[in-house]
Amino acid sequence: MEDDLFASGHRACAGCGSALALRHLTKAAGKNSVFTIATGCMEVVSTQYPTTAWGVPLIHTTFENAASVAAGIKEALNQQGKEDTNVIALAGDGGMVDIGFRALSGSLERGHDVLYVCYDNGAYMNTGVQKSGATPFGASTTTTPAGKQSHGKSEWQKNVPFIALMHGVNYVATASIADLDDFKKKVKKALEVEGPKYIHVHCPCPIGWGFDTSETIDQGRKAVESGAWVLYEIEDGNFSISYKPSERIPVKDYLSGQKRFKHLDEDDVETIQDHVDRNWEELKKLEGLDLDLLKLL
Ligand SMILES: Cc1ncc(C[n+]2csc(CCOP(=O)(O)OP(=O)(O)O)c2C)c(N)n1
Ligand SMILES: [Mg+2]
Numbered sequence: 001m002e003d004d005l006f007a008s009g010h011r012a013c014a015g016c017g018s019a020l021a022l023r024h025l026t027k028a029a030g031k032n033s034v035f036t037i038a039t040g041c042m043e044v045v046s047t048q049y050p051t052t053a054w055g056v057p058l059i060h061t062t063f064e065n066a067a068s069v070a071a072g073i074k075e076a077l078n079q080q081g082k083e084d085t086n087v088i089a090l091a092g093d094g095g096m097v098d099i100g101f102r103a104l105s106g107s108l109e110r111g112h113d114v115l116y117v118c119y120d121n122g123a124y125m126n127t128g129v130q131k132s133g134a135t136p137f138g139a140s141t142t143t144t145p146a147g148k149q150s151h152g153k154s155e156w157q158k159n160v161p162f163i164a165l166m167h168g169v170n171y172v173a174t175a176s177i178a179d180l181d182d183f184k185k186k187v188k189k190a191l192e193v194e195g196p197k198y199i200h201v202h203c204p205c206p207i208g209w210g211f212d213t214s215e216t217i218d219q220g221r222k223a224v225e226s227g228a229w230v231l232y233e234i235e236d237g238n239f240s241i242s243y244k245p246s247e248r249i250p251v252k253d254y255l256s257g258q259k260r261f262k263h264l265d266e267d268d269v270e271t272i273q274d275h276v277d278r279n280w281e282e283l284k285k286l287e288g289l290d291l292d293l294l295k296l297l
Contacts, residue, residue: 002027005055011045015213017177017203017220018042018092018119024180025088025117025201028187031056033086034073038066038095041126042119064099066091067107070114086191088115093134094124097160101133104160108167108196115190116198118160121205129208133158136228137275138268139260141208146263156275164198165234168295171197173233173242177204178220182231182242189235202229210259222254227280228272237292241283251276 005026012019022042026033035058037043043060046053061069070089077085089107091100096118104116123141124130131141137156140146144153165172171193175183183201190197204219206212211219223229226249231242251273255261264272 003031003055005029005031005033006046007053007055009051010053011048012041013207013213015206015216016041016045017205017216018121019045020177020180020216021119021183021201021203022046022090024177024184025090025187026054026056028184029056029086029088029115029191032084033057033088034077035059036061036066036070036073036087036089038091038100039063039126040092040095040124041121042090042092044126063095065103066095066100067103067114067116070116071107071110071112074112074114083113086115087113088117090117090119092125093118093120093122094130094132097133097158101160104164105167108164108169108198111168111195113195114197115187116164116196117187118198118200119203120200121203121208123205123208125205125208134160138255138264138272139209140263141260151263151265151268152260161198161200161234162294164196165237165291166294167196169196169198170194170236171234173199174229174231175199175201176220176224176229176231177201178217178224179231179243186233186242189233193235208260210262211257215257219254219257222249222257225249226251226254227276228254230280230283232283234291237290237295239283239286239289239291241287248280 006023066089074087130143138152140152146152171190173186204216225245
């Protein structure tokens, strides 16, 4: 039995995909791990003094510097001869893709032996569902509200896994709470790799996305089955898709179950379907290619 190092009794909402991700991330990483966590839902729900859900050491950083603090911890542990302790920097999409991006980039560049994990619930959920660089196109958020003039967010997502790769990172992966075995396998594999590594895990949020709390896994699965979220890994520059649905379901089946997309008209859905199709075809072309090329200047 794996230890439960992110214990129940925390204050996450029912059906929280991010809490599930943390539970399995900590299980996969094991006891000999130190975490940093940026401000965000997962920190807020798990660390109210004098309680904690954490069975491993955790430092709550500011919103923007989970990656830098993790880098400092790693170097300090090395000085103490504790090279084999896993150091993991954790942040939400706001904290990793946007506001902590500079710290992430600097830490990746310096090459610290740290695993960076972004739990991506698609918006700044803790402060009331503001859009982030990871919010999908068309999603209604409190800062991209759908209405007469707006069909939700008008930009596509920022591709941080590939940006991480281009820093020279030797292990990059995407994951989803819809496939926890795949996620845990990737965490374990990443922790075996020397140097920086990056995992981006897709975590449906019932409150921000607008679906019933019983549907979290189902929403995550529909994202993967439609190709709206693609599971892949890049090991030493070798790209591979981790799961290929025998037949992708229409992206409409994924979008239609969520209130954040309910305003989309047929043209919007077609635009998203075209984008998903193109993304899928382009990613398939990368299989078998050596993406080390992307790391060269
Ligand atoms: C510099 C700074 N700006 C803004 C905030 C307010 N703030 C706290 S949590 C949060 C949202 C976090 O979003 P994300 O990283 O996506 O995590 P989530 O809450 O979605 O889990 C914001 C904006 C802050 N704490 N510090
Ligand atoms: Mg978020």
